[in-house]
Amino acid sequence: MRATRAIIYLDNLRHNIRSLAGRIRSVRGAPVPFIVAVKADGYGHGAGRVASVARDEGAEGVGVATVEEGAHVRDVGFSGRILLYSIALAEEAAAIAELGLEPFVADRDYIRTLAEAAEGSAAARAIPVHLNIDTGMGRIGCKPEEAAQLAVQISGEPWLNLAGVCTHFPAADADDQSFTYHQLKRFQHAVETIRSRGVDPGRMHAANSGACLEVDAAWLDIARPGISVYGYYPSHDQRRAVELKPVMELESRVVFVKSVDEGESVSYGRTWTANRRTRIATVPAGYADGYNRLLSNRAEVLLFTGDEAGATESGMKRSESRTAGRVPVVGRVCMDQLMIDCGPDSNVRVGDRVVLFGPDPRGPDAEELADLVGTIPYEIVSQINHRVPRVYRSARY
Numbered sequence: 062m063r064a065t066r067a068i069i070y071l072d073n074l075r076h077n078i079r080s081l082a083g084r085i086r087s088v089r090g091a092p093v094p095f096i097v098a099v100k101a102d103g104y105g106h107g108a109g110r111v112a113s114v115a116r117d118e119g120a121e122g123v124g125v126a127t128v129e130e131g132a133h134v135r136d137v138g139f140s141g142r143i144l145l146y147s148i149a150l151a152e153e154a155a156a157i158a159e160l161g162l163e164p165f166v167a168d169r170d171y172i173r174t175l176a177e178a179a180e181g182s183a184a185a186r187a188i189p190v191h192l193n194i195d196t197g198m199g200r201i202g203c204k205p206e207e208a209a210q211l212a213v214q215i216s217g218e219p220w221l222n223l224a225g226v227c228t229h230f231p232a233a234d235a236d237d238q239s240f241t242y243h244q245l246k247r248f249q250h251a252v253e254t255i256r257s258r259g260v261d262p263g264r265m266h267a268a269n270s271g272a273c274l275e276v277d278a279a280w281l282d283i284a285r286p287g288i289s290v291y292g293y294y295p296s297h298d299q300r301r302a303v304e305l306k307p308v309m310e311l312e313s314r315v316v317f318v319k320s321v322d323e324g325e326s327v328s329y330g331r332t333w334t335a336n337r338r339t340r341i342a343t344v345p346a347g348y349a350d351g352y353n354r355l356l357s358n359r360a361e362v363l364l365f366t367g368d369e370a371g372a373t374e375s376g377m378k379r380s381e382s383r384t385a386g387r388v389p390v391v392g393r394v395c396m397d398q399l400m401i402d403c404g405p406d407s408n409v410r411v412g413d414r415v416v417l418f419g420p421d422p423r424g425p426d427a428e429e430l431a432d433l434v435g436t437i438p439y440e441i442v443s444q445i446n447h448r449v450p451r452v453y454r455s456a457r458y
Contacts, residue, residue, distance in 0.1 A: 065313040065346040067449050069106050071114055072456035073306035073420060077290050078118045080303040081273055085280055093280045095119070096144055096266070098287035099134065100126035105351075105443040106291060106309055107451050109137030115290075116141055122163075124285060128153045131162045144191065144285075148201055154178035158188055163224055165193040167203045172214055172221065179220035189224035190215060191263070194251050196244040198229045205251040212255040212262065225263035225283070226252055233279065234271030234295035241276055271295045274302050292420065293428055293438040306456065307426050309442050310419025311352070311449070315364075315411055317343040318403075327400050328392025333358055340403045344415050347397045351444035352417060355434040357394045361387040362401055363416040363424030366409050385423055420456075 078097070085093045097120045098104070103111035112123045112134050122142025125131045131143045145164040149157060151174045157164055158179045166172050172190070179188045192212055195202030203211055208226070215223045228248045233241045248267060255262045266283035268276065273286045274294070288295055292307035321327065321341045326334045335341075344362070348354040365385045391402045403409040416424045418441065427441040 062450050062452075063345070064316065065311070065344075065350055065449055067105070067445050067451050068310040068312060068419070069110065069451055069453050070306075070308055070310065070420065070456040071110070071453055073292060073308045074106075074111065074114050074290065075118055076456070077292055077305050077308070078115065078120070080305065081284075081286055081289055082119070084303050085273065085284065088277055089280065092119075093284050094121040094282070096122045096124050096142070096283055096285045097290055098146075098285065099123045100130055100146065100287075101443045102130070102133075102447075104288065104291050104439065105445045107453070108134055109139065110451075110453055111290075112137070112139045112141075121283065124287075125162075128156050128160070128162065131160050132156065135160050155182060158182035158184050158186075161186075163189045163191060165201070165227065166190045166211070166215070167193045167195070167201055169211065169214060172211065172218065176218040176220045187220050187222045189222045191225045191227050191266075192223065192255075194226060194228045194248055196228045196247040196251075197240060198231050200229070202228065205247050205254075208251040209254040209258045209260070212260045213258055216260045223260065223263050225266060226255065227266045227285075230267065230269055230272055230276075230279070232271075233269055233276050234274075234299045236298040238276060241272065241279065245276075245278055269295075271299060275299055288439050291442060293426075293442075295437075307418075307420040309427070309445070310421070311346070311417040311445060312419070313344045313346045313415045313417065315342040315409060315413045315415060316345050318409055318411060326392070328357075328395060330393055332393055333391040335402075337405060339405045340407045340409055341391070342401050342403050342409050342413070342415075344399050344401060344417075345397060346417060346449075347395045347399055349396045349446075350449050351446045352394060352399065353430070353434050353436075353441070353444070354394045356390060356430060358389075358391060359433045360390045360417075360430060361425055362390060363421060364388045364401065364403060364409065365414040365416075366403075366407065385421075387424065 097115040099108040124144040126147045145162045155178045193202040264282035268279040268284040270286045270289035272279035292305045321335045427438040
């Protein structure tokens with residue numbers, strides 16, 4: 062296996078799901094069913110394994126962004142509910158029916174396309190659909206004033222079942238929640254108009270991670286957490302209401318060490334020059350693995366040195382006497398490699414373990430890296446691509 066790998070700590074995943082569920086239960090006095098987002102291959106953590114843990118922790122189902130993602134989750138043995146959050150193409154409708162996905166719908170043509178696909182499917186069952194109402198996200202979803210008529214259309218299709226109505230929040234993680242409450246008011250009014258037309262709207266859902274953590278009124282009938290399940294808050298504005306533990310640790314090992322004299326440069330573009338004699342270690346991870354090139358000359362890593370500082374293929378064998386310290390990434394991050402300045406007196410050697418981000422409180426996490434490059438933790442973890450092996454373990458932190 063490659064030196065560079067993503068360690069997925071499943072106990073941290075379980076902890077986060079339990080923490081979110083526990084917060085809701087403690088406030089409401091009763092549990093709220095969860096649909097856990099596993100789109101983008103479980104935010105880079107592995108959709109199949111995340112779905113399995115979510116099911117074991119009582120989640121009612123999972124959410125995906127594409128039909129292909131839904132097929133993958135089915136292929137690895139997940140038999141529970143799979144909500145399809147994005148709009149699929151007409152030619153994918155037959156697969157939706159065959160796979161038993163529950164798509165979000167928002168217009169007349171798509172509703173009719175799905176009904177025809179269900180009728181012609183060998184599965185011979187109605188497709189459960191969720192009417193997506195755009196209350197302010199501005200992405201997909203019908204206008205609130207269109208919701209009742211679309212619900213009537215769905216209820217009139219024998220091959221469709223209105224399983225629920227939903228909306229999505231763009232600012233539930235903001236310091237000011239006034240817009241989110243405005244959305245909730247619009248959503249609830251739209252649901253009332255659906256009921257006034259004699260249609261059962263099914264179950265209501267709206268709460269993303271931000272709302273799960275902050276907006277109690279948004280929990281409704283189902284919650285749909287995403288990034289919080291993987292150990293991160295959606296934004297710095299949000300009150301840290303529960304303890305979340307990062308699930309992914311991106312680690313590698315030193316493969317080369319050399320001394321660099323004062324005045325010598327490192328990597329492409331000569332963007333870093335040594336200001337004293339020092340020891341530079343090369344780590345076989347780069348932007349082709351998903352480690353952002355903008356982290357060049359900005360990020361730090363956690364370097365383990367000393368006896369048994371490296372990893373073994375059978376597990377993380379480390380000495381209790383080892384030392385761990387943060388050292389800077391220097392020079393431009395390359396496609397497949399990056400360099401770290403270990404200092405003039407370092408005892409770094411080939412095989413020493415390097416943590417690029419993860420749950421260790423001593424080292425950087427994905428939120429720290431996101432802040433350095435002006436993005437969000439979602440992007441940091443989801444960009445760790447399939448070239449990087451996933452290794453599943455229990456938690457250490």
